[in-house]
Amino acid sequence: MSEGISVEELQLAARNHGMPLEALRFDVTPVGLHYLLIHYDIPVVDPETWTLEIDGLVEKPLSLSLEDLRSRPSLEVVSTMECAGNGRVHIEPRVVSQPWLLEAVGNARWKGVALAPLLEEAGLRDDAVEVLFEGLDRGVEGGEEQFYARSLSLSEARRDDVLLAYEVNDVPLPPQHGFPLRLLVPGWYGMTSVKWLARITALDTPFDGYYQRRSYRLRQQEDEVGEPVSWIQVRALMAPPGIPEYLSRARIVSAGECMLEGRAWSGEAEIDGVEVSVDGGQTWAGAELVQRSGGRWAWRGWRFAWNAEPGEYELCCRARDDAGNVQPLEPPWNLGGYVNNAVHRVSVTVVE
Amino acid sequence: MSEGISVEELQLAARNHGMPLEALRFDVTPVGLHYLLIHYDIPVVDPETWTLEIDGLVEKPLSLSLEDLRSRPSLEVVSTMECAGNGRVHIEPRVVSQPWLLEAVGNARWKGVALAPLLEEAGLRDDAVEVLFEGLDRGVEGGEEQFYARSLSLSEARRDDVLLAYEVNDVPLPPQHGFPLRLLVPGWYGMTSVKWLARITALDTPFDGYYQRRSYRLRQQEDEVGEPVSWIQVRALMAPPGIPEYLSRARIVSAGECMLEGRAWSGEAEIDGVEVSVDGGQTWAGAELVQRSGGRWAWRGWRFAWNAEPGEYELCCRARDDAGNVQPLEPPWNLGGYVNNAVHRVSVTVVE
Numbered sequence: 001m002s003e004g005i006s007v008e009e010l011q012l013a014a015r016n017h018g019m020p021l022e023a024l025r026f027d028v029t030p031v032g033l034h035y036l037l038i039h040y041d042i043p044v045v046d047p048e049t050w051t052l053e054i055d056g057l058v059e060k061p062l063s064l065s066l067e068d069l070r071s072r073p074s075l076e077v078v079s080t081m082e083c084a085g086n087g088r089v090h091i092e093p094r095v096v097s098q099p100w101l102l103e104a105v106g107n108a109r110w111k112g113v114a115l116a117p118l119l120e121e122a123g124l125r126d127d128a129v130e131v132l133f134e135g136l137d138r139g140v141e142g143g144e145e146q147f148y149a150r151s152l153s154l155s156e157a158r159r160d161d162v163l164l165a166y167e168v169n170d171v172p173l174p175p176q177h178g179f180p181l182r183l184l185v186p187g188w189y190g191m192t193s194v195k196w197l198a199r200i201t202a203l204d205t206p207f208d209g210y211y212q213r214r215s216y217r218l219r220q221q222e223d224e225v226g227e228p229v230s231w232i233q234v235r236a237l238m239a240p241p242g243i244p245e246y247l248s249r250a251r252i253v254s255a256g257e258c259m260l261e262g263r264a265w266s267g268e269a270e271i272d273g274v275e276v277s278v279d280g281g282q283t284w285a286g287a288e289l290v291q292r293s294g295g296r297w298a299w300r301g302w303r304f305a306w307n308a309e310p311g312e313y314e315l316c317c318r319a320r321d322d323a324g325n326v327q328p329l330e331p332p333w334n335l336g337g338y339v340n341n342a343v344h345r346v347s348v349t350v351v352e
Numbered sequence: 353m354s355e356g357i358s359v360e361e362l363q364l365a366a367r368n369h370g371m372p373l374e375a376l377r378f379d380v381t382p383v384g385l386h387y388l389l390i391h392y393d394i395p396v397v398d399p400e401t402w403t404l405e406i407d408g409l410v411e412k413p414l415s416l417s418l419e420d421l422r423s424r425p426s427l428e429v430v431s432t433m434e435c436a437g438n439g440r441v442h443i444e445p446r447v448v449s450q451p452w453l454l455e456a457v458g459n460a461r462w463k464g465v466a467l468a469p470l471l472e473e474a475g476l477r478d479d480a481v482e483v484l485f486e487g488l489d490r491g492v493e494g495g496e497e498q499f500y501a502r503s504l505s506l507s508e509a510r511r512d513d514v515l516l517a518y519e520v521n522d523v524p525l526p527p528q529h530g531f532p533l534r535l536l537v538p539g540w541y542g543m544t545s546v547k548w549l550a551r552i553t554a555l556d557t558p559f560d561g562y563y564q565r566r567s568y569r570l571r572q573q574e575d576e577v578g579e580p581v582s583w584i585q586v587r588a589l590m591a592p593p594g595i596p597e598y599l600s601r602a603r604i605v606s607a608g609e610c611m612l613e614g615r616a617w618s619g620e621a622e623i624d625g626v627e628v629s630v631d632g633g634q635t636w637a638g639a640e641l642v643q644r645s646g647g648r649w650a651w652r653g654w655r656f657a658w659n660a661e662p663g664e665y666e667l668c669c670r671a672r673d674d675a676g677n678v679q680p681l682e683p684p685w686n687l688g689g690y691v692n693n694a695v696h697r698v699s700v701t702v703v704e
Contacts (some may be wrong), residue, residue: 005361010365015372018367020528022396040595040596041592101362140595174383243490247364
């Protein structure tokens, strides 16, 4: 990992909250510990005057109040969300953007209305090819002044688990999670789930905005088009065992049985297994998967009983999913520093 | 401000959340936006088995469950809390610890039981000189393995607004704010308000632990004893106007009337006034103070109508309190990088 984070990166780290990894011990991430990536400022929205507009290539444009949405049948989805830039600081050579270590994740219970019936009600026309989601957060990136906006293909937009969420963990969305309404696309990286949602527009051509065309694409060079970032890649993380030293975060573990534990998830397929190494990745052993409380899109707990003897260790964990995806040992590189799902490594000192 | 934040500092920034300054627009800081400084790991506490012990130099030691505490008369205090290290990154030469810019603040409504009647009930003995508060968060700092702990003098501990809080903003304390119980000492920097409180002990000599003896003291050199950090110094902050550029956080403001707004607070005395400068501090004009909703310990809103003409500006704000304290133009230096309450400066570009 490189030294020398810039003040610009620190400014981003100070406002984009990570989930401290000991919070992997909570099955549902408490409000205030879930990661946040907020490109511009958090808008202050008056729920009395706010409306959601559904327009573009639809037969019957809709304008819905928060009350309208809350009076419809509701749907709950427990979903693990991760930022596409999680792990960026561990990538060499360094990519300058929000400097995530490994904390850009959370697992929450989102409640709202299903998107598909709303699109149905608005009468999506046959010439529509994409659906655009526009937030109220406005700023400049890539030289363009814009509201944050991302699109989905019709097939993704019509998935029956895609939500317009107005609650998280049984409370109204807090401002930082998109009050009063956000999109939630389970299994996709977080940039897809547009916050402070104000407008949904059916388009006849693929959306060409900054966050679709330039950002969130896997490219090796600037002049490539690149593949769009979409499904969350397989990953396991470990709650660091023992106790930390304040400044270095070095971990001290007492000798004896130590229960290593963490969570694993993959947008692409179900988690098939988690392995643990206590020797830096030379040898691996299977961890126990814990029964999941939240359905397909929730992370899966795992644990591994380690008989810790005094010494220095590099603990590792890695997950595989049943589509055959396994975490790499080394970080993949791309221009945006996206989807680094390399094996998690935690150095610990075991003392008598 | 120096370049070159270390990975150790970034690790701290990733786990200790700041309040993005646009959230100054909320009178009460929503849960999840209040700043957090967590020295070690967030403990996972079972409220069914947790108790608060009150012992040491008392006639009648108490062991209280959360239910015991909740069944007592409750007290609410709206209080602005700030980290003693807020502004540390702006201090030259650099001090290495949690690298706060200016986001280490929040204003919340805390509910719990008053401390003084509990001390009374336990029968504080005449030979007690201090009261020690010990949390469940354990780790290593200054080479010492310890639970986080801080003491108060008897006169501070007996203030009628000092709380043992079990709720914030009408919800049970989230884990990151000290669930199930924390101390709250309004007007003092946040290190005083011990989280995950487990034990209160009356002592016959001043507490000599790391966070009292070495840390949180104003020293110019290592061999000084130094004055302890205590009351929050006077400060005003501004919600950055206009819109940001993603990476640089540079601000773009549209020409015309622009309402500058923010909050001001002082632990030492009531806010007496806030001044604004639009020329980097050469000339100042008075801002309007907004009626406060929360009582003595809550921050005070302020606003200033600025007729913004195209150009580059350095906006500044500074507060004074009615004890005659005024914010300095330049950051004060001390070994710990504490209590830097220098004037807030925000660079903006005004465009047609």
